[in-house]
Amino acid sequence: xxxxxxxxxxxxxxxxxxxxxxxxxxxxxxxxxxxxxxxxxxxxxxxxxxxxxxxxxxxxxxxxxxxxxxxxxxxxxxxxxxxxxxxxxxxxxxxxxxxxxxxxxxxxxxxxxxxxxxxxxxxxxxxxxxxxxxxxxxxxxxxxxxxxxxxxxxxxxxxxxxxxxxxxxxxxxxxxxxxxxxxxxxxxxxxxxxxxxxxxxxxxxxxxxxxxxxxxxxxxxxxxxxxxxxxxxxxxxxxxxxxxxxxxxxxxxxxxxxxxxxxxxxxxxxxxxxxxxxxxxxxxxxxxxxxxxxxxxxxxxxxxxxxxx
Numbered sequence: 001x002x003x004x005x006x007x008x009x010x011x012x013x014x015x016x017x018x019x020x021x022x023x024x025x026x027x028x029x030x031x032x033x034x035x036x037x038x039x040x041x042x043x044x045x046x047x048x049x050x051x052x053x054x055x056x057x058x059x060x061x062x063x064x065x066x067x068x069x070x071x072x073x074x075x076x077x078x079x080x081x082x083x084x085x086x087x088x089x090x091x092x093x094x095x096x097x098x099x100x101x102x103x104x105x106x107x108x109x110x111x112x113x114x115x116x117x118x119x120x121x122x123x124x125x126x127x128x129x130x131x132x133x134x135x136x137x138x139x140x141x142x143x144x145x146x147x148x149x150x151x152x153x154x155x156x157x158x159x160x161x162x163x164x165x166x167x168x169x170x171x172x173x174x175x176x177x178x179x180x181x182x183x184x185x186x187x188x189x190x191x192x193x194x195x196x197x198x199x200x201x202x203x204x205x206x207x208x209x210x211x212x213x214x215x216x217x218x219x220x221x222x223x224x225x226x227x228x229x230x231x232x233x234x235x236x237x238x239x240x241x242x243x244x245x246x247x248x249x250x251x252x253x254x255x256x257x258x259x260x261x262x263x264x265x266x267x268x269x270x271x272x273x274x275x276x277x278x279x280x281x282x283x284x285x286x287x288x289x290x291x292x293x294x295x296x297x298x299x300x301x302x303x304x305x306x307x308x309x
Contacts, residue, residue, distance in 0.1 A: 091286025107273025131207025
């Protein structure tokens with residue numbers, strides 16, 4: 001069924017006059033008559049009938065017009081939304097990010113991006129999850145951009161074949177301790193000092209777990225794992241109540257009157273964070289603008305200044 005023929009039908013139904021409708025559409029009367037006849041043949045019913053020197057809709061034609069009006073209106077709305085989304089000044093960005101980035105980096109990026117006058121009308125959907133889930137959803141087109149850790153595989157597929165990982169900022173890994181912990185009496189804390197204590201660990205589903213494992217392997221430590229969890233604040237909650245200690249990314253907004261975050265003197269492995277997009281995948285101009293902003297902002301604010309998050 002030809003979309004143009006439906007538009008012809010709508011105009012002829014409005015004017016109920018072949019010559020007027022053809023003139024308004026900018027086509028010849030025979031072309032209009034042919035289009036309507038072809039439409040009636042496809043449907044197997046007459047849509048118009050003679051009415052003196054003019055024509056009028058049949059009962060079936062009136063019923064059909066209701067759906068054609070609704071369908072064409074929906075199509076026009078869809079076209080308008082697509083044009084809006086493709087407008088670099090009025091588009092939309094679906095952003096997924098890991099829990100720790102909601103503490104500082106994402107609010108910081110959104111604030112500075114939206115403060116630029118050209119970006120004021122760009123809207124965002126925000127969502128948080130663990131790296132593995134974020135990458136699954138990015139693959140399923142739920143997000144335009146993801147800010148997360150690196151993962152080697154998603155759904156048993158090599159991520160190198162699926163995604164572009166752009167390093168944007170590094171985050172210090174710190175030791176979370178309850179306020180009455182004996183390690184707080186030391187001037188400096190080393191990885192070897194951690195061996196006697198139970199650990200609250202990030203689970204295998206977390207993008208942080210491979211880094212935490214490398215930190216322990218580098219120091220020849222086999223941690224005593226008591227619990228494994230995905231979300232940082234739950235880990236911090238267990239630490240606060242003396243259920244164990246934990247290696248966690250720096251959480252700048254954490255209330256350290258409840259839990260102490262300590263520098264580890266001999267840990268030189270930071271947590272690398274990435275801007276992640278799908279390979280060979282169309283990005284709207286507004287998404288491209290946000291992606292470029294994140295790269296430039298993190299380069300100038302963190303990398304060039306040798307600052308950790």
